[in-house]
Structure formats: structure tokens, C-alpha cells
Amino acid sequence: MKMTGSEILLESLKKEGVKHLFGYPGGVVLNIFDLLHDEKELQLILTRHEQGAVHAADGYARATGKAGVALVTSGPGATNTVTGIATAAMDSIPLVVITGQVPTMLIGNDAFQEADIVGITRPCTKYNFLVKNVSDLALTIKEAFHIANTGRPGPVLIDLPKDVTTSKAEFHWPDHVKIRSYNPTYEGNKYMITQAAHMIAKAKKPLIIAGGGVISSDAAKELREFAEITGVPVTMTMMGLGGFPGSHKLSLGMLGMHGTYYANKAVQDSDLLIAIGMRFDDRVTGKIDAFAPNAKIIHIDIDPTSIRKNVRVDLPIVGDVKRVLTVMNKVIHDEVKEPWAEVRKAWTKQLDAWKKEHPMDYDRDADVIKPQYVIEKIHELTKGDAIIATEVGQNQMWAAQFYKYDKPRTWLSSGGLGTMGYGLPAAIGAQLAYPNKLVIDIAGDGSIQMNIQELATAVINKLPVKVAILNNRFLGMVRQWQELFFQERYSHTKLDETVPDFVKIAEAYSAVGLRATKKSEVVPVLKEAFAIKRPVFMDFVIDWTEKVYPMVPAGAAIDQMLFREQEVKKPEKKLKAVK
Amino acid sequence: MRHTISVLVENKFGVLSRISGLFSGRGYNIESLSVGETIDPNISTMTIVTSGDDWIVEQINKQLNKLIDVIKVVDMTELDHVEREMVMIKVSPRQEDKAEVLRLAEIFRGRIVDSSPKTYTIEVTGNEKKIEAFVELLRPMGIKEFVRTGKIAIAREGVKKP
Ligand SMILES: Cc1ncc(C[n+]2csc(CCOP(=O)(O)OP(=O)(O)O)c2C)c(N)n1
Ligand SMILES: [Mg+2]
Numbered sequence: 001m002k003m004t005g006s007e008i009l010l011e012s013l014k015k016e017g018v019k020h021l022f023g024y025p026g027g028v029v030l031n032i033f034d035l036l037h038d039e040k041e042l043q044l045i046l047t048r049h050e051q052g053a054v055h056a057a058d059g060y061a062r063a064t065g066k067a068g069v070a071l072v073t074s075g076p077g078a079t080n081t082v083t084g085i086a087t088a089a090m091d092s093i094p095l096v097v098i099t100g101q102v103p104t105m106l107i108g109n110d111a112f113q114e115a116d117i118v119g120i121t122r123p124c125t126k127y128n129f130l131v132k133n134v135s136d137l138a139l140t141i142k143e144a145f146h147i148a149n150t151g152r153p154g155p156v157l158i159d160l161p162k163d164v165t166t167s168k169a170e171f172h173w174p175d176h177v178k179i180r181s182y183n184p185t186y187e188g189n190k191y192m193i194t195q196a197a198h199m200i201a202k203a204k205k206p207l208i209i210a211g212g213g214v215i216s217s218d219a220a221k222e223l224r225e226f227a228e229i230t231g232v233p234v235t236m237t238m239m240g241l242g243g244f245p246g247s248h249k250l251s252l253g254m255l256g257m258h259g260t261y262y263a264n265k266a267v268q269d270s271d272l273l274i275a276i277g278m279r280f281d282d283r284v285t286g287k288i289d290a291f292a293p294n295a296k297i298i299h300i301d302i303d304p305t306s307i308r309k310n311v312r313v314d315l316p317i318v319g320d321v322k323r324v325l326t327v328m329n330k331v332i333h334d335e336v337k338e339p340w341a342e343v344r345k346a347w348t349k350q351l352d353a354w355k356k357e358h359p360m361d362y363d364r365d366a367d368v369i370k371p372q373y374v375i376e377k378i379h380e381l382t383k384g385d386a387i388i389a390t391e392v393g394q395n396q397m398w399a400a401q402f403y404k405y406d407k408p409r410t411w412l413s414s415g416g417l418g419t420m421g422y423g424l425p426a427a428i429g430a431q432l433a434y435p436n437k438l439v440i441d442i443a444g445d446g447s448i449q450m451n452i453q454e455l456a457t458a459v460i461n462k463l464p465v466k467v468a469i470l471n472n473r474f475l476g477m478v479r480q481w482q483e484l485f486f487q488e489r490y491s492h493t494k495l496d497e498t499v500p501d502f503v504k505i506a507e508a509y510s511a512v513g514l515r516a517t518k519k520s521e522v523v524p525v526l527k528e529a530f531a532i533k534r535p536v537f538m539d540f541v542i543d544w545t546e547k548v549y550p551m552v553p554a555g556a557a558i559d560q561m562l563f564r565e566q567e568v569k570k571p572e573k574k575l576k577a578v579k
Numbered sequence: 580m581r582h583t584i585s586v587l588v589e590n591k592f593g594v595l596s597r598i599s600g601l602f603s604g605r606g607y608n609i610e611s612l613s614v615g616e617t618i619d620p621n622i623s624t625m626t627i628v629t630s631g632d633d634w635i636v637e638q639i640n641k642q643l644n645k646l647i648d649v650i651k652v653v654d655m656t657e658l659d660h661v662e663r664e665m666v667m668i669k670v671s672p673r674q675e676d677k678a679e680v681l682r683l684a685e686i687f688r689g690r691i692v693d694s695s696p697k698t699y700t701i702e703v704t705g706n707e708k709k710i711e712a713f714v715e716l717l718r719p720m721g722i723k724e725f726v727r728t729g730k731i732a733i734a735r736e737g738v739k740k741p
Contacts, residue, residue, distance in 0.1 A: 118593065119593075119596070122593070122596065122597060122600055123600055123604050126647070127647045130592065130593075147647060179647065180650060181588075181589055181647060181648055181649055181650040182647050303645070304641045304644070304645070305638065305641040305642050305645050307641075308634070308637060308638075309638060
């Protein structure tokens with residue numbers, strides 16, 4: 001039976017198992033939206049901005065592991081998706097973004113609402129398609145999901161001209177796809193894995209660095225087994241949080257610019273780094289020439305380009321993290337006889353000493369609301385069982401440092417791109433996937449204003465996301481750099497008088513708004529919010545002077561950290577904001 | 580060091596821009612690039628001349644392989660191979676140099692593909708060294724225009740070393 005392109009699109013999405021998509025209508029996608037009007041199996045969530053739609057699809061994907069889907073119109077609708085797509089690309093998140101396009105006849109004519117979105121997104125998608133013929137549509141969709149979900153995952157864009165949505169073709173859904181030029185390597189080389197196992201057994205100061213690849217390959221269980229049988233401590237990149245339990249005794253927490261002192265020290269002192277599903281981002285390595293000077297490096301990653309991209313690697317293993325670790329664990333179990341427990345005692349002692357020297361801490365006795373206190377209380381009250389999304393800035397770093405992520409896919413945060421405005425729509429996406437889970441966006445007063453309109457999406461769809469705004473009346477992270485490196489010249493980072501009343505904003509959107517201005521109000525506000533089955537904005541008026549510590553200044557080695565204790569106590573801090 | 584990389588790609592819309600975008604986006608340089616269909620019209624060969632240390636060239640090879648439309652990447656520099664480039668040079672020699680131009684063309688197995696009362700256009704094919712030598716000799720004669728194809732390369736069908 002012949003079907004229109006619009007029908008083929010929706011049928012294909014159903015065949016792919018899609019239940020939800022996020023989107024925004026417009027002229028060239030009218031035919032598709034018309035079909036969605038009576039659609040029972042597919043639910044489109046109307047966001048209030050296309051950027052929100054893509055971040056929501058991204059949050060959905062991070063929380064579930066399945067590709068998120070967004071559908072938008074041509075021109076401005078399509079260009080509004082770019083930040084969302086780039087965010088997903090940097091963090092290897094599977095997305096299928098469908099953009100309407102002007103009719104094929106008009107492409108290249110500067111037609112009304114035409115944008116060359118395939119050209120614009122070429123560098124920030126894993127792949128993209130322009131569908132010129134309706135008979136290619138089903139296969140294109142199959143390929144798009146295949147590419148997005150396999151290998152190193154990533155966003156794929158399908159540009160769909162209006163005439164393709166109305167012309168007809170037979171619907172053939174392919175059972176499988178084979179793209180001859182796309183063959184990711186999944187199985188790690190057994191010889192290399194065996195070599196690695198023996199290196200690990202011999203090492204005196206081994207350390208695992210776990211990245212986002214552990215989560216995308218669903219390898220948390222294998223990683224835990226690997227760490228436990230070898231007794232090797234684990235530090236995580238920001239993307240790797242939740243890939244190994246943060247409260248495990250082998251966990252050293254996050255490493256890098258705002259990582260723990262003991263994780264960074266361990267890297268610098270280690271004689272063997274086992275890097276798993278991570279890509280040595282500059283926020284992780286600090287000064288690259290001074291990174292891990294004493295260590296041999298084993299690097300496991302599905303993407304060969306990640307290996308030896310910016311650090312030397314002594315033993316590369318290209319493959320899917322889960323499969324490589326499964327083989328590794330077996331090899332270690334069957335073949336490796338070295339008595340490592342004895343050899344490592346000194347290492348464990350050293351790590352404990354570093355933990356004592358600079359534990360993760362803050363001024364717990366302060367009268368004002370310290371942001372870290374809010375995060376710790378969120379962790380306590382949720383028993384670590386929430387899904388946490390974040391915005392970007394200090395709020396994100398405190399959320400990474402002071403909440404312990406024990407399970408994968410409970411931490412949704414824009415790592416590679418650092419996109420302010422990511423958290424609220426991402427939380428909405430995750431809440432849609434898990435209606436009964438507590439989903440919290442830990443936000444800053446600046447970032448939340450970048451996609452604040454999505455509160456409407458949460459309200460109307462009865463998605464009870466909670467937003468904890470750490471309100472410092474500043475673009476805090478930038479202010480922190482200005483304080484430390486620009487003589488407190490707060491050029492254009494002070495939001496003060498212009499920060500809106502978030503309680504009133506929440507109410508204006510028919511959500512609930514709560515505020516805490518005193519430390520004693522923090523827990524009651526959290527408890528109240530968590531008990532409400534509606535979206536809530538919590539406005540925590542925090543100490544604006546608080547900074548994220550420890551910190552590796554730009555260009556320094558990662559063990560050259562600044563600490564809170566070193567701060568010179570100024571008699572009275574005067575706010576010198578530049579207007 | 581200089582590398583000649585041969586890339587087999589799906590002959591699809593946008594593939595050239597994916598390859599060139601990879602080079603510009605990551606700051607690798609392209610010294611020359613030539614593209615053409617293979618016997619199979621669905622597949623094209625791109626011959627790219629680039630330079631960089633081993634570290635960069637390893638990345639270039641891997642990044643090319645990562646592109647979805649790339650079927651195969653061969654770094655010709657690591658193989659015994661034949662390289663050719665074609666140039667067309669328009670010279671306008673003085674009367675007394677005309678004979679010398681023709682003699683040089685002959686020595687270099689060039690062909691005169693066009694001539695006018697004031698100019699000769701000479702086509703020469705060869706490897707880089709030959710072409711450079713030819714250009715150097717012609718330079719004093721007055722080169723008016725100069726076009727080149729960019730390199731193409733093919734591996735020799737060698738006897739495998741035991
Ligand atoms: C879209 C975008 N623009 C600019 C930046 C640069 N930036 C990083 S953190 C930050 C301040 C964020 O302020 P706020 O949301 O209040 O968070 P805080 O650091 O105060 O917790 C800015 C401007 C960014 N990351 N993303
Ligand atoms: Mg702020």
C-alpha cells in the first residue's frame with residue numbers, strides 16, 4: 001500500500017520503538033503534525049523552544065539509553081536546534097533530529113524559512129541526511145537510528161523537504177541495515193587485553209579513570225567487578241559520574257579542574273592509568289605535558305580517534321567498554337596469579353593520607369546558605385535515588401562534587417559543550433521517561449533563564465520536575481574567575497537587581513514556587529517540594545561569595561590546586577561590580 | 580612530513596564537504612586534493628596531500644576512517660606507490676627563447692596542447708620532482724598561467740616480501 005512521506009515517517013518511528021518525541025510545529029511540517037493530531041501510539045511533547053525540544057530528547061536519551069527524537073520546522077526551527085545537537089555531539093548522546101525543509105524544488109533559492117541545516121550541522125552531527133525522494137525515507141530513518149545508537153553514539157539529523165512529506169511511496173521497513181563504510185569495532189583485541197591484565201597485576205599504583213563510555217556501553221556492572229577483583233581505585237570524569245558508585249570505598253570521586261585533591265594526586269603519582277571510555281579532555285588533564293608523568297597508560301575506547309589524540313598511550317584497546325571489560329575480568333580471573341593485594345598496601349595508605357589532607361569540604365558552620373549544604377541535603381533526602389540534571393557553572397560543579405551518584409544514568413549534565421539552559425529541558429525529558437522518579441534540575445540563576453520557558457512544558461504535561469536554583473545573583477562561575485584572576489573586576493557578571501522573582505515566575509506558569517533565605521529553611525523547602533506532585537521552583541538564596549574548590553587554574557598541572565583554606569580572609573568584602 | 584593519502588568514499592551528496600570540513604575544522608592542512616569517480620560510479624577516490632608529524636597524520640587517518648561515508652583510507656606514503664600530477668603551463672617566450680621552450684617540452688615529454696603567435700601551452704605529467712624541475716627551467720621564459728590537477732597516487736602491485 002502506498003503511503004505519504006508523513007505516514008512513512010510516523011510508521012518508521014513506531015517500528016523503531018519510539019514512544020515519545022519532542023517538537024515544535026511550523027509551515028513545512030504541517031502535514032506531519034496533522035497526522036500527530038490523531039496519533040495514539042506516538043506522543044509529541046510540545047516544548048516552548050526548539051532548543052528545549054532537543055535538550056529534552058537528550059535528557060530522555062541519557063536517562064534511558066535510547067535515542068531521543070525531536071521534530072521541528074525548517075529555517076529558524078532548524079537553526080534553533082543547533083546548540084542542542086552540538087551539546088549531544090560533544091557528549092556522545094544518541095539523538096535523531098528531524099527538521100522540515102522547504103520543498104526540493106525551492107532548495108537553494110533562499111526560499112522563505114530556508115536554512116541549509118545539513119550544511120550547518122555537518123560538523124556537529126555524527127551524520128546527517130537530506131531526503132530527496134520519498135522512497136528513500138524508511139531506509140534513511142532506519143540508518144539514522146542505527147548510526148545514532150551504535151559505535152560511539154551521537155546525534156543524527158534528517159532534513160525532510162515538504163514535498164517528500166506529501167508524496168507517496170510503498171512502505172518497506174528494512175529488517176536490518178548494513179552500511180559498508182560504517183563498521184565500529186566492538187570486540188577488543190584479546191592479546192592486548194591479556195597484556196593489559198598483566199600490566200595491571202604488576203602495577204604498584206594503578207588507577208582507573210572511568211568516563212561517559214562506561215555509561216553509554218552499559219558497563220557499570222562490569223566496571224565494578226573489574227575494580228573489585230583487582231582492588232584498583234576509581235576516579236571518574238564528569239561524564240563518568242554514576243558509572244561507578246560514588247559512595248563505593250574504591251571511589252575517589254571526580255578528577256580534573258574541580259576534581260578531588262586525592263583523585264588528582266593519584267593520577268599524578270600513579271604508575272598505571274587504566275582509562276576507560278574517556279577522551280582526556282583538557283578539563284581532565286590540565287597542563288598536558290605535566291599530566292600523569294609517572295604512569296603508563298592503558299586506554300580502552302570504542303573510538304580509535306580518541307586514542308593518542310592528546311596523550312600518549314602505551315596500550316590501546318579499541319572496542320566496546322562492556323565487552324572489553326567482560327573479557328578482561330575473565331582473563332584476570334583465569335590467568336592472572338600475581339599477588340597484588342600485598343604490593344598495593346602502600347598505595348592504599350597513600351590514598352587515605354591524601355583524603356585526610358584535603359577532604360571535600362566547605363564551611364558547614366556558616367549561618368548563610370552554602371550551596372554545598374543544599375546539595376548534600378538533596379542527596380540525603382532523596383537517599384541518592386533521584387535523577388539529577390544540572391545547568392552549567394558553579395551549580396553544576398557543586399552538584400558533581402557533593403551528591404554521590406551510585407547508579408548510571410542518574411546524572412544528566414552538559415559536559416563537553418557546557419551548555420547553560422540544558423538542565424530544565426533535560427529534566428523534563430527524563431521525567432517523561434520515568435514519571436515516578438524524582439527528577440531534579442540543579443540550576444543557577446543565570447542558566448535557568450536560558451530555557452525558563454520550558455516550565456510551561458513541564459506544567460502542561462504534568463511532569464513534576466523540581467528545580468533547585470542556587471541563586472547567587474551572579475554568573476557565578478565567571479565571577480569566580482574574575483575574583484581569582486581579574487582583580488575582582490566583575491565585568492557583566494552581576495545579575496543582582498535584575499534576577500527575577502523565581503517564586504512569582506513559577507506561579508505565573510501555574511507551577512509552585514518556594515524560597516529559602518535562611519539555612520534553617522533549606523530542608524523544609526526541599527521536603528515540601530519533594531512532596532508536591534507538580535513542578536516546583538525552589539529559590540535558594542545562597543552566599544554569593546562561595547566558590548568552587550578545589551580548583552586547578554587554567555594551564556596548571558592537575559595537582560597544582562587552589563584550596564578554600566588558602567583564601568586570604570579579607571576583613572570585609574566589598575562588592576565592586578562593574579556596570 | 581608529507582603524506583599522500585588515498586581515500587575511497589561513497590559518491591554521495593556532500594561527501595567532499597565532509598572531508599574538507601574535517602580538515603578545516605581540526606586545523607589540518609591540505610596541500611592538494613583531487614577527486615574522481617572510480618570504475619564503480621558509486622565510489623570516488625580522493626587523493627589528499629597533507630603534512631604533519633606522525634601524531635597528526637595518525638589522527639588524520641583515524642578521523643577520515645571515522646567519517647561514515649569513508650570506505651577505506653590508505654596512506655600511500657607507507658607503501659611502494661606511483662604518484663602523478665599533471666600541469667598545464669602557458670608561456671609567452673621572447674622570440675629567441677621559443678626554440679628552447681620547445682626543446683625543454685620535448686626533454687620533459689611534454690605536449691604542446693595549444694599555441695598562438697605569442698604563447699605555447701604545454702601539458703606535462705609526472706611526479707612532483709619532474710614537474711618542479713620543469714617549472715624552474717621554464718620560469719625565466721615567462722610563465723603566464725599555470726594550472727595543476729593535484730596529485731593522484733596508486734599502489735604498486737609489489738612482490739610480497741617473505
Ligand atoms: C550558553 C552559554 N553561554 C555562556 C556560558 C559561559 N558560562 C559558563 S558558567 C556561566 C555562569 C552561569 O551562571 P549561573 O547559571 O548563575 O550559574 P552559577 O555559576 O552562578 O552557579 C557562564 C556565563 C556557557 N557555559 N553557556
Ligand atoms: Mg548564578
